[in-house]
Structures are given as structure tokens and as C-alpha cells.
Amino acid sequence: MRVAIPKELIAPLIVAFAMFMESMDANVIATSLPAMARDFGRDPVVIQIGVISYVVGLGIFIPICGWVADRFGARPVFQSAIGVFVAGSLLCAASLSLEMFTVARFVQGIGGAMMVPVGRIIIFRAVPRADFVRAMNYLSIPALLGPAAGPVLGGFITTYLHWRLIFVINVPFGVLGIWLARRFIVNSREPHPGRLDWLGFVLSAGGGASFLLGLSLLGGEIISQRSALVTSLCGAALIGFYILYAKRATRPLLELRFLRIPTFRTSVGGGSLFRIGLGALPFLLPLTLQEGLGMSAFRSGLITCGSAFGSLFVKWLASGVLRRFGFRSVLTYNAAFSALAIAVCGFFVPGTPTWLIWAVVLFSGFFPSLQFTALNALAYSDIGLPDIGRATSLASVVQQLSLGLGVAVGGLVVQLTHHLSGRAAFQWTDFAPAFVIIGLFSLGSIPVTRRMAADAGAEIARGRR
Structure with missing residues (x-):
């Protein structure tokens, strides 16, 4: 017996599918960190840099995702975001050092930053208001299932297989998501997205990234304590400059008012x-x-x-x-x-x-x-x-x-x-x-x-x- 899915709900299901992939990956890695640290020959706590680099990539690119979607179209940006996320996953699986793994996780964070918010934009524009509640229910599924299933799946793969497979399994799901988006999601964009606050982006993104990454590097295994402290202080200074800038800018990237x-x-x-x-x-x-x-x-x-x-x-x-x-x-x-x-x-x-x-x-x-x-x-x-x-x-x-x-x-x-x-x-x-x-x-x-x-x-x- 075939179950017909209403056409207006196909896009929310595809977005929920991509969000589940991102949510699962974010939760599946936690139980695998000690095994990764052993393979990289590092202290198990130092592996925190891999977690933080993902959060940094996610956080600093979220503010520009709406502008990018309006400038280049929501569908191609959504597909590209899945592609970037999958590329980051492959880099994680192939990482031979903590430094390479950190960069790979940052790439994953960029993909996740674009994938989730742009997916919501697609739904807001594609779904009639009468079906909006049902569509948002689909989006709640990843938030509920990812944290529950992620640690168990990650623990099983790490214990009985190998932690690198955690990232490899993202590849077929990512390819399927790109194809489904191409097949079923209608492209949309705003005609005049306006000018992006590039200076505000550089100050806020550079400040947030430098401050957090510098703080997480204070353990001294990757760079010296002094270099880590200087990096963190430079990040704090950039954040301070952004606060001063945002008070005077007409339409800053992050509105502090x-x-x-x-x-x-x-x-x-x-x-x-x-x-x-x-x-x-x-x-x-x-x-x-x-x-x-x-x-x-x-x-x-x-x-x-x-x-x-x-x-x-x-x-x-x-x-x-x-x-x-x-x-x-x-x-x-x-x-x-x-x-x-x-x-x-x-x-x-x-x-x-x-x-x-x-x-x-x-x-x-x-x-x-x-x-x-x-x-x-x-x-x-x-x-x-x-x-x-x-x-x-x-x-x-x-x-x-x-x-x-x-x-x-x-x-x-x-x-x-x-x-x-x-x-x-x-x-x-x-x-x-x-x-x-x-x-x-x-x-x-x-x-x-x-x-x-x-x-x-x-x-x-x-x-x-």
C-alpha cells in the first residue's frame, strides 16, 4: 500500500532529513572523543578543540545565511551547504592529526550553519500557512531523535568498528539529500537582498573565532601557552571593536540594540x-x-x-x-x-x-x-x-x-x-x-x-x- 505524501510537505521532509544528519553528527561524536584522542596521540581533554571548532564554524556563519540564500537562491545554497558538510565529514574521516581534524570540523560547522537556517527559509516560503504547524512538527524530529540515537550509535561504532565510520556514513545521506533537494525543492530568492555588512562580519566572526579557539588551545599541546593567550586576547579586542562599530553603523550584522x-x-x-x-x-x-x-x-x-x-x-x-x-x-x-x-x-x-x-x-x-x-x-x-x-x-x-x-x-x-x-x-x-x-x-x-x-x-x- 502506497502512502501519498502531500506535495506541500515534501520540502519540510527533505529539510528535516538534512537536519537529522546534522543533529546526529553533532551528538554522535561525543562518545568517540577518547578514541580519537588515542589515535591522534593526544590528551583526551585536548580533543575539545575539535568540538569547539565545529561550534565556531556554526556560530559565526549563521548571521549571513539569510543574505546568502536571498543573493544566490535558497535551493542551491541548501544543496551547497549539504555538500560542504559532507566534504567536512570526509576530511574528518581522513584526518591523520588533531590539527587536520580541527580544520575538518570547522568546515563541517560552516555547512551546518548554512544547512539548517536556509532549510527553515525554504519551508517558510514553500509551505502554505494552513500546513505550517505540520511542517514544523517534521523539523522537531531531528531535535528529538539526534540526541537520543547519536551517543548510542557513536558508542557502538567506536567500540565494535572504528570511529572514522561515524563520518563516512554521512556521505550517502548527503548525496541523497542533494538529489532530493534538486528534484523536489523549488528555488526561491528575494530580488534585492541589500548590502551585506562585511566589516561587521569580519569583526564579529574573527573576534568570536579567535577568542574561543585561543581559549581552547591554552592546554599547550598544539601551540604555546603564550600564543594561545595572545590569540584569545586578540579575539576579545575584535569583539570590543565590533561593539563600538555596531553602535554607529546604520544596519550592523548583529544588532545590539x-x-x-x-x-x-x-x-x-x-x-x-x-x-x-x-x-x-x-x-x-x-x-x-x-x-x-x-x-x-x-x-x-x-x-x-x-x-x-x-x-x-x-x-x-x-x-x-x-x-x-x-x-x-x-x-x-x-x-x-x-x-x-x-x-x-x-x-x-x-x-x-x-x-x-x-x-x-x-x-x-x-x-x-x-x-x-x-x-x-x-x-x-x-x-x-x-x-x-x-x-x-x-x-x-x-x-x-x-x-x-x-x-x-x-x-x-x-x-x-x-x-x-x-x-x-x-x-x-x-x-x-x-x-x-x-x-x-x-x-x-x-x-x-x-x-x-x-x-x-x-x-x-x-x-x-
Whole structure:
């Protein structure tokens, strides 16, 4: 029996397919990092640079994806993005050194930065409003399945096959995605996309990339400590120059005036502190289970996927919780619960029952996911419809760079703790301080949240139109 798919929903399915490939790749790599580090002859924590380079590539190119799609057409840009992502995957699989792997992951990030937002643009233009809710449901599938299936698949491939196959499997899916886009997606573009703020792009992209990459290189295995510090300081200086430039520019790439809006400032500013902890958790947890507790990559993946189930459960509760308690109360108290759930993950010791670890990991996904959902919704509560696109660009960049900063901070703390211990091999005690510190970042968001009005975001929380 053949099932006919409505023509207007084919494009959303194709975009969801590409997004699933990107989401799966982002989650599948976490459990494979220790094995990659051994093959590259590196300290397992230093491999963080491969994670951060992907986030940097993703974050700095998101703001220009809309302009590029309007300038060259959404379909060819979408196809090219898949091609770049697949090319980056092949480079990852062929990498013989950490330096090559870092560059390959950056290329993957560029492809992902263009693939996901441009895919959404295609849907906005191709789907009738009557079918819009169904189309967006398709896009929610990758966000739900990727974090759940990724760690298990990555752990299985790493344990029983080889980690390089993780990236090879992207190739047939990518080729199929390019063909489907060519066959079924109608090309669209805006007639006059306007002038791109190239100076703003260079300053913001160069600043964000240099700051984060320099911070992640402070371990000293790839470049010297001094060079890493100079790189990070140069990045901070470029960010400072961009802030000065954006205040005077007529239409800057990242519009900082949105930070004057209290709800947006809380979501982006206070939310950045919380997202540092959220970004570090998927990086630190597999390392703790494998390097600290001696688990295999597959067993580690079976445990770390528990956080995805906690996140999934929140999807059905978030609206009711926000409607009942409001944004300020939820963001305040849930930040404390999130901090505790994250910090407890650092105190798994050899012999801790697997069921107990899994239960803790489940809650470490539940509370942070509720916080993440509330912060994302709050960001747009007082943003006018014409400004949504530009506000999204700023929020997305800050969000990605905050997640990357979390990985860098977590890695630095683990390296420092391990160095002070004087041991050759990592033990579970090397990871505990990192979980506590990233948990404290979540607590740090509370003072920012408390400055909001008690009824901030009430219209969205109560579901009013």
C-alpha cells in the first residue's frame, strides 16, 4: 500500500532529513572523543578543540545565511551547504592529526550553519500557512531523535568498528539529500537582498573565532601557552571593536540594540551563563564515564542518551509549567535545580550502580532542557515581528559561542585539576571540579533573571495571541 505524501510537505521532509544528519553528527561524536584522542596521540581533554571548532564554524556563519540564500537562491545554497558538510565529514574521516581534524570540523560547522537556517527559509516560503504547524512538527524530529540515537550509535561504532565510520556514513545521506533537494525543492530568492555588512562580519566572526579557539588551545599541546593567550586576547579586542562599530553603523550584522529589551537581555545575557554549563555537559560526561570510570564507548553512549529522554519529557511539560509559574520563577528556581543536576554528575565513583548513574543523567537532561526552552521562548516575547530575523541572528550567535565557551571552560578546569594531581592517567576525581564549576555558571544566571518584572513574558507563558 502506497502512502501519498502531500506535495506541500515534501520540502519540510527533505529539510528535516538534512537536519537529522546534522543533529546526529553533532551528538554522535561525543562518545568517540577518547578514541580519537588515542589515535591522534593526544590528551583526551585536548580533543575539545575539535568540538569547539565545529561550534565556531556554526556560530559565526549563521548571521549571513539569510543574505546568502536571498543573493544566490535558497535551493542551491541548501544543496551547497549539504555538500560542504559532507566534504567536512570526509576530511574528518581522513584526518591523520588533531590539527587536520580541527580544520575538518570547522568546515563541517560552516555547512551546518548554512544547512539548517536556509532549510527553515525554504519551508517558510514553500509551505502554505494552513500546513505550517505540520511542517514544523517534521523539523522537531531531528531535535528529538539526534540526541537520543547519536551517543548510542557513536558508542557502538567506536567500540565494535572504528570511529572514522561515524563520518563516512554521512556521505550517502548527503548525496541523497542533494538529489532530493534538486528534484523536489523549488528555488526561491528575494530580488534585492541589500548590502551585506562585511566589516561587521569580519569583526564579529574573527573576534568570536579567535577568542574561543585561543581559549581552547591554552592546554599547550598544539601551540604555546603564550600564543594561545595572545590569540584569545586578540579575539576579545575584535569583539570590543565590533561593539563600538555596531553602535554607529546604520544596519550592523548583529544588532545590539535588542539587548536594551529586558526579556531579550535576560535570555541572551543571563542565558549565556546557563548555556556555558549546558555546552560543557555533553563533552565532560562521556569523558568522565570512559576515562574516569573505565567504561567502553558503547556503554557510555547507552548512559549519556538518558539526558535526551529527560529533555524529551520536558517538551510536554514546559508550556504548563511556564503558564503556572511564569518565566521569572521558572528561570530562577530551575537554574538552581539545573546547577545541582549538572554538579552531581561529577561525583560518579567506580562501583556506582549503572541505574543510579542513568537516573542522574536523566535529570541532568530534564532541568537544563526546561531552562533552555524557557530562555528561547522568552527571547521573542517583546520582539516585534519585523525584527524577529535580526534578533534571531544575534541570539543564535551568542548561544552557539556560549556553548563553545562551556566546552573550553570545562576542558581547562579538567586539565588544571589533572596537572595538580600529578598523575599520568585520568581518574574520576579529575572531572568533579569541572562539573561543580560549570554548575556554578548556571547559578550565576539567577541574579540576572531576578531583575525581570514578575510578569515578564506573561503573554507567551499564558498562550495568549
